[in-house]
Amino acid sequence: MLASSFEGAFFLWGQIERGRPLSEFRMWNIDAVTRWRWNLPGVDGFHRAMWWTPQHLMALTLALLVLLVMVRARRRNSVGAAILEGLMLGGIVALSSFNGVMLVAWYAVAQVIMLLIDRGRTLGAWLLARSVAAVIVIGFLGLTVVLGMVQMIPNAFLFGWNAYFLRGPWAFILLSFGPALFLAPFGIAHLFRASRELVIALAALVAVSTVAFLQLDLRGHENTQVTFRTAQILYICLVILLAHAIDAWRSRSKWVLATFLVLLCLGGAAAVPTVALDWYNARDISNIAMSPGNFPWTVHISPDDQAAVQWIQRFVSSEARMQTDAKPRDRYTWALIPAFARRRMGVGNGIFTLNPTRYKQGMDDVHDAFSTDTVEAAHAHFVGLGVDYVYVGDVERSVNGEHIQKFGQAPHRFERVYRHGSVEIFRVVRQSSLSGRPQGSVQASTALAIVKARERKQVD
Incomplete structure (x- = not known):
């Protein structure tokens, strides 16, 4: 057989x-x-x-x-x-x-x-x-x-x-x-x-x-x-x-x-x-060449991404939605979050689902949120998709360039809860949480303090 x-x-x-x-x-x-x-x-x-x-x-x-x-x-x-x-x-x-x-x-x-x-x-x-x-x-x-x-x-x-x-x-x-x-x-x-x-x-x-x-x-x-x-x-x-x-x-x-x-x-x-x-x-995990099907035979997850997904599993609620820029990640690494961090996404490249073309508009909207200079527009996109956290890694930085900086410059909309190496994670701040922070955010912020302390220790 x-x-x-x-x-x-x-x-x-x-x-x-x-x-x-x-x-x-x-x-x-x-x-x-x-x-x-x-x-x-x-x-x-x-x-x-x-x-x-x-x-x-x-x-x-x-x-x-x-x-x-x-x-x-x-x-x-x-x-x-x-x-x-x-x-x-x-x-x-x-x-x-x-x-x-x-x-x-x-x-x-x-x-x-x-x-x-x-x-x-x-x-x-x-x-x-x-x-x-x-x-x-x-x-x-x-x-x-x-x-x-x-x-x-x-x-x-x-x-x-x-x-x-x-x-x-x-x-x-x-x-x-x-x-x-x-x-x-x-x-x-x-x-x-x-x-x-x-x-x-x-x-x-x-x-x-x-x-x-x-x-x-x-x-x-x-x-x-x-x-x-x-x-x-x-x-x-x-x-x-x-x-x-x-x-x-x-x-x-x-x-x-x-x-x-x-x-x-x-x-x-x-x-x-x-x-x-x-x-x-x-x-064979040594073959990293592109296949005739236009996908790499082997995808290696960077140490920074590995550290980030371990942090997500430890500190982020299993009910939370986390979003990468799925469009440029395409079929290569769009599944980083659900596969390795074990968390849901607002929208992804569902290549194995029925009629996967239906995700195209959602991925376009997410890419617009990453690439725009307007904080409010990006925030509205993520809130509309029910996203709780935004994941910024090497792919997001290389594709969107300086537009990524808006997340770190608007803590009233995007609170940084993780930063290590090339990866940053931002919590999407909703109106209901401006006056009172939910428990998940407190835990995430505490985790950020731990990460920063480790970074200072490594520098020292």
Whole structure:
């Protein structure tokens, strides 16, 4: 399952054929060669899911358990089975919303088909069981909405044929799905003999995933999120078929089984370079060059920034909002505050959210607040965004120059609560706090005194 792509082997072969150094793999996202070279759909292998998106992998694990209950439960329409299925589907919705939508749709389609094949003989029990599961899933969905885990964004979905796939369907299929693609078909006959319910469930899963892959996309994340999620589900289906192929060939002669296992090992070996090169790149923190995607491969946080975020974690309320100039920080370091300081921002570059272009106006407003000479205008911008603290680091200084000085010259609007090295942090003073300072500000001011005392001690 982990060696799921031939893209690494294809990259190495291409480098050798063109006489290019193999070391250039450090400048490539190896598991996205088809997307980077031809702009075909991308498939995130399960090894990458383990490193970067374990929540999606956990959702797929729960989906396999739902499949197991659907197929192997002694009484498929019992309330107990329905409760278990509902809890697991609800967990999928909470962990991975897009996977949740697809897998709930798959569950519904598969259950309806099973009912029709049974000619509705258990309609009453079926309705009760499916209603119980639906109520649980709706409860999980409502909880995620209330907690703000699911974003209700209008026009987030794009409908139409997957133009990226149509550019090179065969290259995408042959390179992206590894040895399972070629060996899984040998398990189809064994699957039909093993379980009618499993055939129905897998057929429904393939149908729902394929329709989503071919007809659906997310605005602002074209050719990424939908293809990642749907292709992973399709690969799981291939792996299940591959397991049946192994079982089928085990019942034959030892030579036939040995031949099959040799083919499986050779295919796995051809897919290993993808995992190996990705593993190296994931650990390589010495590569600070810019990628073809216009982002640095490695971002190093300066000692001043590290000291500042530690101070924030210690002295700033967890409910406070802190703001950097997210626009010039772009996708490089805009997430410094939420990722390292663990505090909210008024607005950021939400590149992994639905329709990230909706943050552009907010980032423009914040940049205007940093770059303006007018203290009152800057103050109004930050108050309007609900910002409690303004973070001024190297990026803010280099981009905005002398305009940054306004924060330190207007203590009635921006109170300096932290200064160390190249980083300053200012509290946004609101009218309600002009006469009385809130507890968080007292704590922050005390912390500033500590920082200043340390600086004097270092000078002495």
